[in-house]
Amino acid sequence: MTTNKLLIIAVFMMAALCGYAKGKEPVQKTYIYRYYLKDKKTSKHSLAKPTEFLSQKSLDRRHRQGLSLDSTDLPVPEKYVRQFAGSGSKVLGTSRWLNTVLVSAPDSATLVRLSALPIVSKSQCVYVSPDSIEDITLLRQKVHTDFDRWDSVRNDHYGMARRQIEMLGGVALHEAGFTGRGITIAILDGGFMNYDRIPALQRAHILGTHDFVEQTTEGKDFQSIDHGTKVLSAIAAYAPEVIVGTAPDASLWLLRSEDNASEQPVEEDYWVMAAEFADSVGADVLNSSLGYYKYDEPLPSYRLRDLDGNTAFVSRAASMLASKGMILCNSAGNSGMGQWKKIGVPADASNILAVGAVDGNGIIAAFSSVGPSQDLRVKPDIVARGSNTALISGRGRLVHDMGTSFSSPVTCGMVACLWQSLPHLTAYQIMELVRQSGDQHDAPNNIYGNGLPNYWEAYQKGKQ
Numbered sequence: 001m002t003t004n005k006l007l008i009i010a011v012f013m014m015a016a017l018c019g020y021a022k023g024k025e026p027v028q029k030t031y032i033y034r035y036y037l038k039d040k041k042t043s044k045h046s047l048a049k050p051t052e053f054l055s056q057k058s059l060d061r062r063h064r065q066g067l068s069l070d071s072t073d074l075p076v077p078e079k080y081v082r083q084f085a086g087s088g089s090k091v092l093g094t095s096r097w098l099n100t101v102l103v104s105a106p107d108s109a110t111l112v113r114l115s116a117l118p119i120v121s122k123s124q125c126v127y128v129s130p131d132s133i134e135d136i137t138l139l140r141q142k143v144h145t146d147f148d149r150w151d152s153v154r155n156d157h158y159g160m161a162r163r164q165i166e167m168l169g170g171v172a173l174h175e176a177g178f179t180g181r182g183i184t185i186a187i188l189d190g191g192f193m194n195y196d197r198i199p200a201l202q203r204a205h206i207l208g209t210h211d212f213v214e215q216t217t218e219g220k221d222f223q224s225i226d227h228g229t230k231v232l233s234a235i236a237a238y239a240p241e242v243i244v245g246t247a248p249d250a251s252l253w254l255l256r257s258e259d260n261a262s263e264q265p266v267e268e269d270y271w272v273m274a275a276e277f278a279d280s281v282g283a284d285v286l287n288s289s290l291g292y293y294k295y296d297e298p299l300p301s302y303r304l305r306d307l308d309g310n311t312a313f314v315s316r317a318a319s320m321l322a323s324k325g326m327i328l329c330n331s332a333g334n335s336g337m338g339q340w341k342k343i344g345v346p347a348d349a350s351n352i353l354a355v356g357a358v359d360g361n362g363i364i365a366a367f368s369s370v371g372p373s374q375d376l377r378v379k380p381d382i383v384a385r386g387s388n389t390a391l392i393s394g395r396g397r398l399v400h401d402m403g404t405s406f407s408s409p410v411t412c413g414m415v416a417c418l419w420q421s422l423p424h425l426t427a428y429q430i431m432e433l434v435r436q437s438g439d440q441h442d443a444p445n446n447i448y449g450n451g452l453p454n455y456w457e458a459y460q461k462g463k464q
């Protein structure tokens with residue numbers, strides 16, 4: 001993921017600290033194509049029977065917000081999907097929102113032939129396997145059960161996390177009883193190392209997991225890196241006097257959509273599949289500390305003119321989330337000091353909260369990506385602490401890390417608490433309250449967006 005290649009860097013840092021076997025591993029040649037379909041005419045599903053493809057929780061979320069189902073909610077017709085299977089090809093998944101099918105094969109000729117099917121409007125190659133990948137095998141997964149004495153702040157419930165929560169008015173919201181209870185958060189990431197073994201995360205209410213890269217409940221690489229663990233800890237950690245997350249009582253789904261072995265457009269398909277899954281199980285808020293703009297050759301990368309919220313496959317899906325009743329918090333990106341400088345995708349999407357990063361004094365982090373979107377919408381939407389954010393690593397250690405990867409989940413947890421406090425409001429209304437509570441809302445810019453929100457003030461305004 002171009003926005004947060006910290007994922008890959010973190011793997012090698014952990015390799016030095018934990019002990020890994022490293023080496024090149026040959027890869028069987030694989031191609032993956034995305035097929036856009038012309039229609040859904042043969043679907044056996046009906047909008048009159050939505051419980052066949054959406055959970056009751058998902059339907060209840062829409063009902064509360066006065067949202068109707070439409071054709072984008074219908075699954076891709078099974079009759080169409082079957083036409084892509086066989087003869088060496090394998091269907092990896094579909095997108096009901098964008099009406100696509102994702103198919104792999106060991107040779108591109110097979111996939112090119114499938115492009116000629118009458119049901120296909122267009123096709124796109126989204127993955128070409130490299131000749132080899134780094135084989136990084138974890139040798140030692142020791143989890144620390146205790147913190148160092150200097151990690152704690154005696155008689156301070158929030159410990160090292162106080163500043164990142166307090167600067168958003170989050171402590172007051174928590175003290176009023178709003179800690180995310182009753183809100184479901186889906187985390188889309190690249191790996192959740194030891195999430196089920198770390199004491200500080202044992203209190204987290206995890207509803208389930210799924211790996212969309214390996215197409216399993218939990219693939220072999222689901223715990224290969226700890227980027228997602230750190231993201232999870234910003235939301236759900238509970239170790240009083242050391243670290244407490246922004247929504248410690250929220251319910252959580254952990255979804256892997258990032259392929260850490262390469263950087264290719266197929267990761268957008270995995271992301272969309274994960275977002276649609278989150279919708280189907282009834283998630284309210286999504287955190288995505290992921291973003292893209294540059295892909296491995298020979299596949300084309302994005303251009304600045306593509307950052308309009310409607311060009312990138314992943315951004316088109318992200319822009320639909322609010323219409324399904326969900327809120328997306330997405331990292332703005334870490335390209336502020338590089339040649340690109342701008343946000344990536346899907347941070348350019350409409351009707352989401354793209355989150356930039358500031359330090360503990362509220363000063364913008366130099367790495368935080370800037371806006372605007374190509375169609376001149378203010379980006380990022382808001383900021384939160386992403387420079388020296390207090391987190392839990394994959395080994396259970398308290399760490400302080402940097403990146404919009406971490407300002408986003410800090411924000412996500414606070415959004416969950418705010419929505420718990422104002423359950424009658426829609427996703428659009430909650431996001432607008434958040435923007436309006438920003439300390440730069442009167443004069444937003446494309447560095448800070450609307451600035452640092454105050455979620456306590458947003459709650460007070462929302463009650464009126």
